[in-house]
Amino acid sequence: MPQHPVLYALLLGAVVCLVIALKILVRGALYKPRKKPKPLRLQVSARNNHGAADLFSFVVRRPWYARWRPLPRFSSGQSVSLALPGQKLKRRYSLARWHHSPRFYELGIRLENQGRFTPELYSHAQSGAWLDVEPPSGHFVLPSSPKPVAVMIAGGIGITPLLAMIDEWRNNRSDIECVHLYWQVRHTHEWIYEDELSRLAKSCPTLHVNYLASRPTSGIGQRLSVNDLLQNLDQTGYDRTKLGFYICAGNSLLDAVTQELENNGIASDAIHFERFGIHINSNATGSFELEIDNQKIQFDGHQNLLEALEDGDIAISSDCRTGTCGECRVHCISGQVEQLINPEFQCNANQFLACCVLPLSDLKISVI
Template sequence: MGFVVKIESSGHQFAVDAGETLLEAALRYGIGLPYGCRNGACGSCVATLLSGEVAYPDGDPEVELDNGQVVICQAHARSDLNLKVREISIDADLTIKTLPCRAEHLQRLSHDVMQVQLKLPEIERLQFLAGQYIEFILKDGRRRAFSIANAPHQDDYLELHIRHVPGGSFTGHVFDEMKDRALLRIEGPLGSFFLREDSQRPILMMAGGTGIAPLKGMIDHAQYIGLDRPMHLFWGVRALRDLYLNDEPGRWVETSSEFNYTPVLSDPEPSDQWQGKTGLVMDALLEAYPNIGDYDIYMSGPPVMIEAATPVFAQHGASLDHMYSDAFEFAKDVLDKIARDKKAEDPAQ
């Protein structure tokens, strides 16, 4: 038996079938709701339950919830529901596809980041919005999500930046075993993190590590379409060797007088001889822009960075309606393995 979900602000309604999450049902009806990791960890898809009952058949979500909040990527309806949630505009012509692909080219960008270029079948093109992501569907059914680093007009391939995660079987495979022309299976495009082209507000971007990947796609797309809004990218990494994009930031600055770039190192090596910004990337952004109420803010990187920055940015005037984030969360089985390995190293824990 199915149930009906109503969104309070818009009056939009959609039916939820047995066995599917609220998010899956909304996407099936073409209703744009915010989401990110789709495993209940990032908090992007939290909504307020005004009436009705939900359940979590796969276990409680990892994100902390206040009373009345639900995680729509994990929640299943147990009655008709009334939700309060921010809707987003998603191009109705975008179709989520499951496709075979080939790892056309692998290139190390740094000691722990691999660029993977995926080639789709000749008869296929994946329409996506700048900043969205795809998921690899592994042979055992598990999934791994990675942001698309190229712009939509560069549709001959999909560019991914994959960081090696100790204990991660998939990233280990990418670094140690995967060869050019390896066959893979993907689903996409996914996610509500994309460039809002219809806004007139200036843009601030904050990346942590490989969180630069979707922002690279956004910047390339913005410059391709001639977007003339001021844009400032802050990229935070640990040391100089982690700034793995060697040419792109300089090209962006040369292409547009409206574009600015600030790299930030949290723990530079003495050999780096670094004279630029140090510390937290969030602090560097706020030092340059103490009042950010008039900006669209895009954040991409580790969940801890985004969780720390969001309330602080709000205190500096940023509106939640104009803060967009993509939290890079490890898959649960990877986190479990890391925890087991750590416990094995220190049994007293």
């Protein structure tokens, strides 16, 4: 045994280092990356129905005994997945407010009468009800080096992520000089955040809000024209290379606007957008047999392949339902499909995203 205390200390240090190294090695070998963070169980409050517009909004918070803890932080533009407690069906919703240390999440939602989730959510999400909320995520955010002029285009309820971006810009983003918001709706009662936006614009001279309604109760309908919008912005004296576009609207408005912006020479990396869903624009009809990992189910009048798999109780994960996350990837063994959109997520050969396709024949697939 060493006689000197320095030698004792060195020996002890070596043993401690050995134990730490062993721990790291064992952890590394056993480490399994967690696929998704656990949902938070949050409580609904401040529920509002916006009358004829079929729109409703509410906030969710931690239960009273845990309110001292802020909710997970997020970047404006990001969204959460909501599910009723104990249910598998979930949908994604953008957070309509931003705070650097959030105590609540605010949501603004359109009730789709024919939809699977929103009618249930509409009845369930009353003050005091519980919801399972997956922590915020998403790529539709203000970039770290933004263009100095932000041009935001919202169609209907597509205003939600843009409202949060305006919050973040006002409180935390001096790298954006001004914001021009264009909010296109059909009916004027869909402008559910009009009062607060107008109040904000009065107190903030660098925020310019333009309201457009295609079917107003009185007066002439107005539709967003990208040419007029660009000409108006030209008059403010900004070079077009200084403009960054943030668009969240229904598919037809979103696709038309992005196409026209590109036709007018706006670079695609200056155009950021979020899709809330995929609407079928296809003549493909028919009933087909789907064979998945030796199970057989029927595709019959579904909105996309993912819906048919869910109806057939096939275990398949999904999140965005808009071709962004890649979770619903399947491997195609035989058969043909039609692509409903050109998805952001790029699959390998012989793979496709179940949320983005319609079968054109019987299909044999396996879930990845």
